[in-house]
Amino acid sequence: MTDQRSQAEIVRQSLKQRYRKERRFRAYGIAAIAVALAALVILFADIIGKGYAGFMKTTLTLDVQLDGEMMYLDDASDERQLKMADFVEPLVQALIKEVPSATESDRDAVRDLINPYASVTLRDALKANPEWLNTTRTMTFLAHTDVDVYVKHAGDEAYSIKLSEQQQAWVDQLQEQGVVETSFNDVFFENGDSRDPSKAGILGAVVGSLLTMFVTLILSFPIGVAAAIYLEEFAPQNKLTDFIEVNINNLAAVPSIIFGLLGLAVFINLFGMPRSVPVVGGLVLTLMTLPTIIISSRAAIKSVPPSIREAAEGIGASKMQVVLHHVLPLAMPGMLTGSIIGMAQALGETAPLLLIGMVAFIVDVPDGFFDSATVLPVQVFLWAGSPELAFIERASAAIMVLLTFLISMNALAIWMRKRLERRW
């Protein structure tokens, strides 16, 4: 009796400590989740903090006097003359007029506030409207990248301001006058890559991504669904089927860079296909996403109850008719969901595309499947490697665009799963 009582006593005495341990264990769990979520929040905050300014551009609105004499131009419809004419001088003169404290001797300092591409903008405008010659026009030009950085990040220690004290004072003054303004960065969405950050955009990369994804989708979805149908509905129980399944499971876990090696060795070196084109990128990503699509499609086919098949067979449908007329339509929402997730993976993939040469510096927007192109994640990679902080800003902005695509794709997948998938 005494022994039992002491045992109960021991238990009671240890209870406090055991409860403390229980609370501690629970706290560890909460801490772990907090760490993971904090990482997510910090990641997003960091990227938004670095990149939101990328969606803004700095412009100069100037009254440009298109003086033919100053530009060495007397006929603006003459191509040859346009090529030789001086389009920088009118811009510099217009800007000097806005800065009363600047004199002719500050010419170079004033010129450095204007984007090098502004003269091209002016030439194109004049080419389109030759009658503008010898008139004064109010036009908006991109400011120099250094001005852009100063306007957006003055006082931020991370950014080095390259403007001189005098130039900074001018820009402050011009901002008050409303000559220097920041507005939504449409250039970022309308241009390809450029050496000049304020002129660089993601359109080329987005089009490249779309072309690559199109190739991936039209190849991987039908092939993946067909493979899943075969394995679920037709495959006999034999060694070959087992071998196929083992291969699919292993391919799903092979590092993506290995698919890049495959693409390089087979598509480029063996078949002699061109480098850095969306077709090859799409083929490589197809091979990479196929296992994901096959696995999710098989799960979707499996979830169709056997009663459907038996009913169809009962009224005389052949095996193929059962599958194509009854099982496939019912499994389709699940297959689509899996494919969207697979496509989202492919859209964010970078490593294999580096190996097949989709890292080239490409200014033009690609206009076909066999045209050199880059894709959005690779563009991020290229800009992130730049020493210029203005490019880092573009890279963060591009990441935001990429994440928007990915999150909407995943949201679509979740929505489809909830709305279309039937529970039996």
Added chain:
Amino acid sequence: MQPANLLLLTLVLAVVAYGLGYARSRALAMPLGGIRHLKSLPFYYGARAALWCGIPALVVLALWAAFQGKVIQVLVIGSLPPEMIPADEGSASLLLSKISNVASGALPPGFVEAPIVEAAERLKALRGQSRMLMTALVISVAVLAGFLGWLRIRPRINAREQVESILKWLFFACAALAILTTLGIIFSVAFETFRFFEKISFIEFFFGTSWSPQTALRADQVAAEGAFGMIPLFTGTLLISAIAMLVAVPVGLLSAIYLSEYANKRVRSVVKPLLEMLAGIPTVVYGFFAALTVAPFISDLAASLGIEASSQSALAAGGVMGIMIIPFVSSLSDDVINAVPQSLRDGSLALGATQSETMKKVIFPAALPGIMGGILLAASRAIGETMIVVMAAGLAANLTANPLETVTTVTVQIVTLLTGDQEFDSAKTLAAFALGAMLFLATLLLNVIALKIVRKYREQYD
């Protein structure tokens, strides 16, 4: 015609064949007294004609498109004057890119020798011819085969069975693509690896402790021989993966335990998708985060503590990689913990154990093999991860275990060796494939073991 347009045209032809086949079967059936006298529905006769028309044409198109580039290259090289025919593959690929640059207009003809300009002309002509031949061949195959298929429509033919068996073979071919892909990986990697070992000895590669693949461009330069010892890469990969696992395993495992044992439904439904979001973020974004935020933060922090840290420390790359892997560990462990039968849990709780004691002493040991499998899968992910290390880890192959120093990994070296200009038979390029082979084998091994452990464990409670 462009291959893409030709593809569309072939599909249009197949649709036409379908329509004609459909019409012919009906026309044949009419004198017999209606389509009930056909062996199959008209749809199947049409489908049969469409398959006859489309499949051979598509096969021809695919083969032509796949091999035309190589054949043209060989023809162009062969047409060069004998003294210009390149001796080895490396100079051949250089010469070819020169020729194609001239052909595309990127390189003005004035800058190169006359035979190259001629070769460029020839290349352009051959490309045009090849495209025309391909168009002609594909269209004639489609029309001819489609016509044959159309001609052979008889009411007695069981078109449905034929169509179904063709479809079945097509489905099989799609499934067999997985084998083909694996074979493709093995052969492409193995072939180049063998060539690598013809140049560099086995022992140097596996046991050498220095890695500097920068071979000289000219043979007479100093240090023409690079060093190809993979030990520093191997240890670098292990170091970064180990750091990643140190972050991911405790965080992932503890959050999985909390979510499956303590959290109520509402918390689960919010936290789980958020954790899974970590898995959906592209690796290039993590790389950006590691290289531009975490790495400077770590080196500043270390500097303020008076420790020296590299600006591309293994810690930054590994830590961020760990964050990326958290959802793999947590969702795999979650599955395994949930698979432990409720009776074990109830039994332990009924004996008076607290929840944490139940977890630690009953459920965790029961789930351990599955969790180990999940951790191995996550480790293989970490070893094969590329973008984070390319952006945040360095290129210097240091043999060190200090997480604050720069190390390099197998994947970083593969990317560095294969981006930019390359000659295809230099030891440098081949080394990338040898490293790829090692990476493939290592991850394959980890996956096979992991899958085996998971499967074996699952059988216990089924």
